[in-house]
Amino acid sequence: MRVPLLDLHPQMAPLRQEILAAVTEVIDSGGYILGPRVESLEAAVAAYCEVPHAIGVSSGTDALLVSLMALEIGPGDLVLTTPYSFFATMGCILRLGARPLFVDIDPVSFNIDPAAARRTLEGLPSAEAARVKAMVPVHLYGQCAAMEPLLALAREYGLAVVEDAAQAIGARYPLAADAWPRAGGLGDAGCFSFFPSKNLGGIGDGGMVVCHDEALAAKIRTLRGHGGAPKYHHEMVGGNFRLDPLQAVVLEIKLRHLPKWHADRRRNAERYQQLLAATGLVEAGLVTPPEAVYQQAAAAAGVADYHIYNQFVLRVSRRDALFAFLQQAGIGCEVYYPVPLHKQGCLREAGYHRQSFPVAEQAAAETLALPIYPELTPAMQSRVVAVISEFYQLEGPMV
Ligand SMILES: *Cc1c(COP(=O)(O)O)cnc(C)c1O
Numbered sequence: 001m002r003v004p005l006l007d008l009h010p011q012m013a014p015l016r017q018e019i020l021a022a023v024t025e026v027i028d029s030g031g032y033i034l035g036p037r038v039e040s041l042e043a044a045v046a047a048y049c050e051v052p053h054a055i056g057v058s059s060g061t062d063a064l065l066v067s068l069m070a071l072e073i074g075p076g077d078l079v080l081t082t083p084y085s086f087f088a089t090m091g092c093i094l095r096l097g098a099r100p101l102f103v104d105i106d107p108v109s110f111n112i113d114p115a116a117a118r119r120t121l122e123g124l125p126s127a128e129a130a131r132v133k134a135m136v137p138v139h140l141y142g143q144c145a146a147m148e149p150l151l152a153l154a155r156e157y158g159l160a161v162v163e164d165a166a167q168a169i170g171a172r173y174p175l176a177a178d179a180w181p182r183a184g185g186l187g188d189a190g191c192f193s194f195f196p197s198k199n200l201g202g203i204g205d206g207g208m209v210v211c212h213d214e215a216l217a218a219k220i221r222t223l224r225g226h227g228g229a230p231k232y233h234h235e236m237v238g239g240n241f242r243l244d245p246l247q248a249v250v251l252e253i254k255l256r257h258l259p260k261w262h263a264d265r266r267r268n269a270e271r272y273q274q275l276l277a278a279t280g281l282v283e284a285g286l287v288t289p290p291e292a293v294y295q296q297a298a299a300a301a302g303v304a305d306y307h308i309y310n311q312f313v314l315r316v317s318r319r320d321a322l323f324a325f326l327q328q329a330g331i332g333c334e335v336y337y338p339v340p341l342h343k344q345g346c347l348r349e350a351g352y353h354r355q356s357f358p359v360a361e362q363a364a365a366e367t368l369a370l371p372i373y374p375e376l377t378p379a380m381q382s383r384v385v386a387v388i389s390e391f392y393q394l395e396g397p398m399v
Contacts, residue, residue, distance in 0.1 A: 053211050056243030056248060070219045084337065112138070112145050147187075163187045172298070224240075260374075285317065294307065326384075
């Protein structure tokens with residue numbers, strides 16, 4: 001039995017007629033840029049994320065870029081972020097002429113370690129500390145970073161907070177016992193991606209920025225259209241960061257099913273936890289995703305979306321050999337991410353390669369993502385776990 005890392009067909013099949021009708025309606029309307037369909041999706045995403053403003057943009061990358069532009073991040077500025085993320089997190093910082101200020105991650109959650117962030121800021125010479133303007137925490141794999149201590153740090157140091165929530169739309173975070181805001185609604189701006197492999201994916205590229213501040217929302221809206229306000233009058237230089245109505249109608253249909261898909265992914269995660277525990281591999285050292293980070297508090301509060309499982313990521317020994325073994329057996333898997341950001345070639349000249357973030361480097365060497373999409377069947381999951389188990393039987397024990 002082959003098990004793909006992701007199969008979008010079973011999600012599209014039951015929605016196909018509805019989506020085709022909506023797409024046809026866009027084509028027949030003749031309105032192909034922004035307009036009421038994009039506004040309707042913006043309102044739906046704002047309501048879902050429990051924030052007042054949402055601005056549809058061309059991708060998750062452009063959501064990050066336009067947010068940092070609106071916060072006036074530029075040459076000479078430092079932006080505190082994680083070395084363990086998709087390239088876009090740091091790419092947007094570099095494209096604005098700013099520099100990433102990396103902070104190592106927490107080994108359990110894979111997200112920025114707030115204690116390390118504090119040590120980094122406290123250890124900076126004051127001239128450099130004054131250049132730190134913003135923080136970009138990433139909610140990796142679908143679970144929020146430790147935002148409470150990070151927000152406290154941001155307040156203390158006067159940093160803007162842009163959440164890279166590309167993998168975490170809908171994920172809730174325990175800001176207080178009775179307040180579980182959703183990802184994106186915690187900082188100054190929250191950025192989502194509608195890349196097809198995200199929990200809410202379009203039929204192409206797309207993204208969204210959400211925020212609380214009306215003036216910031218207006219500025220992002222203006223920057224999305226080259227910074228022209230009114231049209232053809234430019235006090236600011238923006239870009240073409242617009243979301244298409246074609247994507248908007250598809251995404252609005254799919255958004256209605258998102259809570260169910262999140263729940264299905266969580267059920268699949270639980271099933272993996274049980275299957276993996278039964279193999280004895282967990283006792284031998286295989287590390288499954290850290291359910292415990294917010295799960296207990298969520299259960300006590302009756303909150304469901306404490307983790308939306310965009311990815312289900314293991315830590316294993318002999319990762320590369322296991323990866324090859326799974327692929328050979330027809331099991332889709334992937335490494336997110338094999339090269340930490342500070343080791344990327346584009347930073348060679350800038351001296352970052354001499355820096356060391358041991359927790360991120362270890363994660364890059366040990367992590368492996370398994371298929372977790374909502375329509376995965378119990379038989380497929382059993383097959384994935386059987387092949388993993390077979391690998392360690394053939395190739396020697398876990399540690
Ligand atoms: C997907 C992703 C992005 C970029 O989103 P695109 O829509 O592909 O531009 C940024 N950051 C993270 C963490 C992502 O997973």
